[in-house]
Amino acid sequence: MLTLLNLLSSIALLVWGTHIVRTGILRVYGSQLRRMLSHSLDNRLLAFSSGIGVTALVQSSNATALLTTSFVAQGLMALAPALAIMLGADVGTALMARVLTLDLSWLSPLLIFLGVIFFLSRKQTRAGQLGRVAIGLGLIILALELIVSSATPITESRGIKVLFASLTGDLLLDALVGALFALITYSSLAAVLLTATLAGAGLISLPVAIGLVIGANIGSGILAFLNASMQNAAGRRVALGSLLYKLLGLLLVMPLLRPMVDWMDGLALSPQGMVIGFHLVYNGLRCTLLLPTVGPMARLCTWLLPERQVDNGVARPRHLDRSALGTPSLALANAVRETLRIGDLVEQMLTHLLEVLRHGETAPGKEIRRLDDDVDALYSAVKLYLAQVPRDELGDHDSRRWAEIIELAVNLEQAGDIIERMLGKLQNQKTAQRHSFSDSGLEELSSLHAQLMSNLRLGLSVFLSGDRESARRLLREKRSFRARERRLAHAHVHRLHRQVVQSIETSSLHLELIADMKRLNSLFCSSAYAVLEAGETGALHAGEDNDPAEATISLADDDAVARPPGRTA
Template sequence: MLILLNILSGVALLVWGTHIVRTGILRVFGAELRRVLGRSANSRLRAFGAGLCVTSLVQSSNATAVLASSFAAQGLLLLAPGLAIMLGADVGTALMARVLTFDLSWLSPILLLGGVVLFLTCKQNRAGQIGRAVIGLGLILLALHLIVEAAQPVMQGEGIKVLFGTLTGDSMLDTLVGAAFAMLSYSSLAAILLTATLAASGVISLKVAVCLVVGANLGSGFLAAIGTLGQNAAGRRLALGSLFFKLAGALLVLPFAPYIARGLSFLIANPRESVVTFHLLYNTLRCLASMPLIDAVARLCHRMLPDRADANPELRPLYLDPGALSTPTLALANAAREALRIGDIIRTMLDNVLELMRTNNAEQARATIRLDDDVDQLYTAVKIYLARISREQLDEADSRRWTDIITLTINLEHAGDIVERVVTNIQEKKILHRLQFSPAGLGELEDLHARVVANLQLGLSVFLNSDLKSAERLLAEKERFRDLERSYSYLHLDRLAGQSQRSLETSALHLDIISDLKRLNSLFCSTAYPVLDAAGALRDTRLRRRVLDATYGKDAA
């Protein structure tokens, strides 16, 4: 029993080590790896290479599958290049298994010592996360060594022989066991490394090891398929296509497992080398043979999972991928994109306001009011998504970005409420009574409206790029708008004194719209303050402290 517990503890350490490496690399290089996958979509060979390289870094084809399926679900990655990425990921896993089965036990204490020192001294920055990944590599090598040591006397126990003897007769059973372990450990790499170690210790036969390897590959395919169940059809198609390739490879190889085992034992004396070599050859040949079949499999996946029209696509977040929450950098990028999408809806509402100031279209007014419900829905989704991101894993820059995203989202939600109020006023005070603004008054409102829309676009650009010059320009536009608002209000009062009939009829509505446009402009221009503050361009005055209190909370100043 003690021997079995030692083996299981080594397996647990192996699984934990692969998890630490994966999360550490994704936290440091997650955004860069995502860009690599996105740029590779133009060429299948490049996509194959991107999948191979990304998986070699994160040591998990499942992590690559999460990134690729997220792209596909968002419409940023077509199915064919996505399948090429998945095939490359399978080869990347096999290459890492080959590297990690070399005798590197001497390297484990060095990696553990260096990784712990780096992580503890630089915990809040990228170097600390790199140290975390180094610790994971050291744990993987240590776990492999512990499993080998614990398995040496395993064949002396009759109970252990009986336990592993159940994996010696049925190829399908052995394959299912390999798939189950890969799914339970969330790592086909861990399953392959364990299989190679058990084969080297004589615990399992080479034929069983071959079946376990095939099963581990199947398990990673099932994991990817299960992980995309909550996504749309585009994301699920990618995982389904990858699973088809793995199923086809298993059906072709499993009938010949006994012959493959005999051939491997004849060519390679070391069982561990035999297992790892088979895994590498199996994945490489299977993936290369699958490349010409990508289009056929893509068509099959489209037939099995067709796109379905969404009755109201505005209500469903497009970019808030739950699979990215474990990687804060990626999750923040997703939340930022969804916030920009809210900005696009606000722009549509503002364009409708311009038409409503010119015409009396009651149906367009009702449609604009309904758009505010979409803004509220997306605002709630972004807020909940940001709340699920672990703040403890964020460094200082990411913490500021988190604050900037939630601040922009709140401001856009307030802007939607203001626009809804403007439209309601136009409905009640203009459209219902079939009134029109005076030509001069309408011209002034159109000028202010154009400036608000321009500042909305500029504010979103500042949020996206953090450009200091654009932020300074945005602040200058805010001052210019304030002067125009005061000037146009005085001009309206002059028209009232001149007894302009249209000005008299729409006076209250005219002044309300000017006031609301000023509030909207202030919300859009507030995007400049975090950029200016980070650059030290805000003076330390009472105004600066009020701005920081409104943006970051009372403790920020």
């Protein structure tokens, strides 16, 4: 029993070391890896190579599958290049299995020693995260040594010999057991290395080991499909295509198994070396031969998993992938996309508000209220999602980005509430009291509304790009808006002086709408302050314990402070 427990704990240590390496690499180079994958769209060979490189870095094809399915689910990548990346990930896993079987026993204590020193002394820096990666690599090498030593007593167990003797080389049965190995260890890499160790100890024959290796590949495909179960149909298609490719590889190798085993028996290699070599050659040939078929496979997966439109009222987040929370850079990128989606909803609300302003129709008003419910729902989702991101593991840049995202989300939610209140004022004055604006007043409000829409779009662009020149332009537009707002307020007072009846009847509403637009403009332009302050001081002035709403006001000038209704500058 103790021997089996030692073996299981060694496997667990191998899986844990792989997890540490994967998360450490993604935290340090997550954005670069995402960029590498997202730019590999036009060339299948480039996408294939990117899959190999990323998997070799993060030590896990499951991590590559997570990134790729997330891109496809968010509409950032087409299905065909994503399948090419997944084929490359299979080759990357085989390469790492070959590297990790080398005699690296001297490297394990060195990596763990240096990794702990760097990680504990410089935890929040890039060097500290690279120390985390070194710890993971050291644990992987150590775990492989422990697996070998733990498997040795198993070969002396009569019951275990009988159990593995039941595997007589039936490829389908062996593949099923190999898939179970991969599911239990949560890693095809761990399953292949365990199989190589068992073969080297003489516990299983070469045909059985080959079947287990092929099954481990299929198990990794099943794992990827299970991990993608919470994604939309587009994301699940990537995992489905990868799984179908692995099953197709099983069908291709079945008629060649016996002559291949006879040929391999004549090689002057150890059983362990033959298992690892077969894994590398099998994945390399399979993925290279199937690479030209990614287009037809993409069409097949699209046919098997069609997109289903679900309309259940309030909008649901599309980009907040909870499986990405362990990778802060990826989680922040998801939150950025969802926050920009909130900005799009606010823009739609403003568009419908103009229709109500000009024509007094009821349908746009209903749409505004529905969109405000969507804004509130998505804001809550983004806020809760960001709350789950481990802030103590964020670097300086990611920490600033976290604050910028929550600030903009708060601002957009407040903007949605202001627009809904503006709708209520309009419907009360124009519908209940049957009052209408003068032609001049309506034209002035429309022109101010157009500038407000333009500033919203520019503010979202500044938030996304972080461009300082665009941020300065946004601040100039803000000052221009404030000057126009004053001119329009004075023009309205001038019409009152001329006793224009419509202006007198709608005076309070007219001035309140101008003031509301001014508050909206301040909220839309606040992203410029975050960009400029980050460039000048290297950090935002919002403390970690401050309320996001307070941080919002601290980044804007006194225009963000609401004035009582009817007051103007």
